[in-house]
Amino acid sequence: MNEIEIPFSELNITLADIYEAMGYKGNVPELEIVLQTQELMKVASVRVKPSYYYRKIFGQLVLNKIDIEDVCLNVGGTIARLLKNSSQYACFVATAGHEFELWNAEIRKKNEWIEIFIVDSIGTCIAEKAGDFLELQLEKEIGNLKHTNRFSPGYCDWHLIEQVKLFSLLPLRVCNITITESSLMYPIKSISGIIGIGESVKEKVYSCNVCKKKDCFRRKPMNQLKVILK
């Protein structure tokens, strides 16, 4: 498949999503923040061009590693357990895109930290929602097969330097994303990773309950975590 641009409206980003990304944890922000967020979301909806790409590849999980084509992804024990029974892997990227980075750069020049923080949070939401959108498209494509959650280098025991190997499985400059020597994606508001596909894989509670960063401000209580057993 080719990389796909996502219409902003189809990301279904709500103001509550942005407030959550800003750390409000279900609380309602002050009117100033609400009004500013609404205005900035209007700008984002016009300017930002998110996109995604994924490629399904047959692979074999052996202990903590996945052999895909001529690449061996060392995803670590935690993620390997969650990928159990996968026969294919969707290697993906999703990004808020360069248009977001340009807008973000303009905002930063104004030195207004509240606005900068809101725009940064919007960018985070766009990248994550682009990932959600990608997952929905994958679901449509795989039909009766099931899929796991998405897993990314830098999380759990999957070291960030593995990003280079993951990108070697994707077209060069896919979605116009490049990676730096330190394995950082640019545009920064981008996500990458793999999704396991198979007849009997499960989408489980993943991120927060297995993550070691207990003081993360994004950490969700167990009762808010999505549990979908397919």
Next chain:
Amino acid sequence: MANLQNLYDAVLGGNLNLAVSTTKEAIAEGNIKPQEIIDNYMIKAMEEIGARFETGKAFVPNLLMSARAMKGSLDLIKPLLKNGDIKPMGKIVIGTVEGDLHDIGKNLVSSMFEGCGFDVINLGVNVSGEKFVEAIKEHNPDIICMSALLTTTMNYMKEVISALEVAGLRNKVKIMVGGAPVSQAYADQIGADGYSDNANAAVALARLLLA
């Protein structure tokens, strides 16, 4: 007569306009020393918003709004302070280390430092050890703050500390570190003087290090 409780409320609530107008009124009347306005109302309000943040009753935007209000007032008051009156909070050089382009967290910390009366030299992102050394020589800061958001870049913090040691500057500054993959244990391991995991705690730590 200026109601300085309004100034406290304005900084606490992040109301820039009220903070500025009340400060102007107080300055025009001249009944209270500028340093007393800072100590008894503005810093007290920042301490309260910080306490609320630590207990989950306020959020990052609240910190930023309060810092903005405080800075608005401080900008009016600072020119009135005679050299002998000034109680310097401290000078800070801050930057995201080489290889890393993330700056939102570092900038939030920078903004809080400024709002709380510190002088801040923000070096930006992708800052080499050499640049930190140059900045220390040029600005003579009390503290340098390093930020990293990646496991692949956090190790550069150690290189910066080594660069400071080689330049004979290590003992002239306190070193604070922060960022998602960084921890107190890591700070101890690389020989930093302190670690904080949020902007409010960073200000408290800086005050502690300079006490």
